[in-house]
Amino acid sequence: MSTTLIAVFVSMAVISTVLSWTSAALIPTEITLFLWAVAAFAAVPALQINVVTFGKAAPNLVSTLNIGAFNVGNALGAWVGGSVIAHGLGLTSVPLAAAVL
Secondary structure, three states: OOHHHHHHHHHHHHHHHHHHHHOOOHHHHHHHHHHHHHHHHHHHHHHHHHHHHHOOOOHHHHHHHHHHHHHHHHHHHHHHHHHHHHOOOOHHHHHHHHHHO
């Protein structure tokens, strides 16, 4: 895994943790969410380059699998977030669960 991807994933985990503390106030929450969005969108091209580099023999196939993995990640994140809320851990625990995930 490239150092760029490691930095992006660590940034997303740290920012998700910070969100659990800033979510009580509007402006800090907006700033935190903006930073999280920047990190999240930075992951997409880095991951795409990574899979195409390793899957040179079938770049279309690995690109498709990469996007499929994003969809699985969306479903898993929604399920984990919903489980955190359903188990009574509160809304501020959802970003902490995201950081762990």
